[in-house]
Amino acid sequence: xxxxxKDKIEEFKSYRLDKPPLEIIEHYKKELQAIQDAMEIIQGRxxxxxIALLCNGEFRYSELEKGLPKISPRMLSKELKDLEIxxxxxxxxxxSIPVKVSYKLADYGYxxxxxxxxxxxxxxxxxxxxxxx
Amino acid sequence: xxxxxKDKIEEFKSYRLDKPPLEIIEHYKKELQAIQDAMEIIQGRxxxxxIALLCNGEFRYSELEKGLPKISPRMLSKELKDLEIxxxxxxxxxxSIPVKVSYKLADYGYxxxxxxxxxxxxxxxxxxxxxxx
DNA sequence: CTGAATCCGCTCGGATACTG
DNA sequence: CAGTATCCGAGCGGATTCAG
Numbered sequence: 404x405x406x407x408x409k410d411k412i413e414e415f416k417s418y419r420l421d422k423p424p425l426e427i428i429e430h431y432k433k434e435l436q437a438i439q440d441a442m443e444i445i446q447g448r449x450x451x452x453x454i455a456l457l458c459n460g461e462f463r464y465s466e467l468e469k470g471l472p473k474i475s476p477r478m479l480s481k482e483l484k485d486l487e488i489x490x491x492x493x494x495x496x497x498x499s500i501p502v503k504v505s506y507k508l509a510d511y512g513y514x515x516x517x518x519x520x521x522x523x524x525x526x527x528x529x530x531x532x533x534x535x536x
Numbered sequence: 537x538x539x540x541x542k543d544k545i546e547e548f549k550s551y552r553l554d555k556p557p558l559e560i561i562e563h564y565k566k567e568l569q570a571i572q573d574a575m576e577i578i579q580g581r582x583x584x585x586x587i588a589l590l591c592n593g594e595f596r597y598s599e600l601e602k603g604l605p606k607i608s609p610r611m612l613s614k615e616l617k618d619l620e621i622x623x624x625x626x627x628x629x630x631x632s633i634p635v636k637v638s639y640k641l642a643d644y645g646y647x648x649x650x651x652x653x654x655x656x657x658x659x660x661x662x663x664x665x666x667x668x669x
Numbered sequence: 670c671t672g673a674a675t676c677c678g679c680t681c682g683g684a685t686a687c688t689g
Numbered sequence: 690c691a692g693t694a695t696c697c698g699a700g701c702g703g704a705t706t707c708a709g
Contacts, residue, residue, distance in 0.1 A: 408647070409643075411646075411647075412643050412646040412647070415591070415646045415649040416646065418591070418649075419591065419592050419593055420592045420593065421593065422593075424593060424594075424595050424596070424599040424603075425599065425602065427589075427592045427593055427603075428589070428599070428602060428603040431588075431589065431592060431603075433660075434588070434656045434659075434660075435585055435588060435589065435603070435604075436659075436663075437655075437656050437657075437658075437659030437660045437662075437663060438584050438585050438588050438652070438655050438656055438659055439581075439585055439659070440659040440662055440663055441655045441656075441658050441659035441662060442581065442584055442585070442655070442659075443581075444662065446579075446581070447701080447702095448572075448575065448576075448579070448701085448702075449702095451571050451575055452568055452571050452572055452575070455564075455567065455568060455571050456560075456561070456564065456568065458548070458551070458552065459552050459553045459560045459564060460552055460553065460554065460555075460557060460560055461557075462557050463557070463670085463671090464670075464671050464672070465670065465671075466557040466558065466561070469558065469561055470557075470560075470561040470564075470568070471568075473703095474702095474703095475702070475703055475704070475705095476671080476672060476673085477672090477673085477674090477702075477703075477704090478701085478702060478703080479672090480671080480672055480673080481701095481702090496671095500670095501670045501671080501709095502670060502671060502672090502709085503670075503671090504670085504671060504672085510542075510545050511665075513544075513545040513548045513549065514541070514544075514545070514658065514661065515658065516548040516551075517654050517657075517658075518651075518654045518655060518658055519571070521650050521651045521654045522570075522571050522574045522575070522651060523567045523570050523571055523574075524570075524650075525570075525574050525647065525648065525650075525651055526567075526569075526570030526571055526572070526573040526574035526575075527566075527567070527570045528647065529570075529573055529574060529577065530569075530570060530573055532644075580681080580682090581681085581682075582682095596690085596691085597690070597691050597692070598690065598691075601691095606683095607682095607683095608682075608683055608684070608685095609691080609692060609693085610682075610683080610684090610692090610693080610694090611681085611682060611683080612692090613691080613692055613693080614681095614682090629691095633690095634689095634690045634691080635689085635690060635691065635692095636690075636691090637690080637691060637692085
C-alpha cells in the first residue's frame, strides 16, 4: 500500500466519532438508515451497471444487451422496469417498424453520478489489489 | 428540484462520451467491469451498513446487533465472515470469561469511506425526495 | 427488435432453538 | 456473550421459448 493511501486512511480514521459504541449507534442512526435506503434502490447484480452505461448516453434495448453480455432478457427488462418505477430511468418508444425503444437516465438518475464514480474508482483499485496478491 | 441540483446534473451530462452506443460500450468496458467487481463485494442488504458502523470505531458482536436492530444472528455472523475474508474487517478475540469479540475496519476497509459518504448523502437526499411526494 | 411467459435451481435472508 | 444449527419461504437470476 503506498504512502498516499496510508495518509488518506489516517485522515478517514480522524473522522470517527470516538465515543462509546452505544452512543455512536444513537448518533449515527439517521445516516445508517440512509445507507439502507440507498442500498435498497441499487440492490441487485445489474442495477448500477445499467445506470453507469446510461450515464454515457441513450441506449436501445438490444444495445444494453450487448453492453452487459451476461444478462438475460428477463433480468434486463425487470431491472429496467424497477429503475423506471424509481424515477431513475426514462423509457421512450418509437412507433417504427420494427419497434424501437430507447432508455436514458432521468434527471433524477444523474444524482447517482457521484456514487457511480466512487464505485468505479474503488472497483478499479480493488482489481489492482487482487492482481497483486 | 432546486437550481443548484439542476446545474449539477447539467455538469454531469457534460461528462458523457457522446459517441455511438456501440463505441461507448467498447470504451467503457473496463469501468463497467470495475463496477461489477465492486458490487459483488458490497452486495447484500447488510454489508454496507456494517462497514459504515465500523467506520466509527470498534464494536462487539452484541453491539453490532443493537446497531442493526433487524439483523438475525445468522446474517450478522455470515456477513462479518464475508467481510473478513475480503480483508475489509478485522476480528479480534479476547480470552476473557465470558468471551469478548470485537470487530473493526481493516485498513483496506477504510478505502470504502468515500463510497460510504456518497451512499449516505444520496440516501438522505432520496429520503427527502420521497417525503415530498 | 423488444420483450413476456414459463420453468427451475440457488442463494438470500428471516425465525427459532441451542451451545461453549 | 458470541455465535452455530436447522428449517423454511421468497425472490434472484439463468435458460429457453414464444409473441407482437
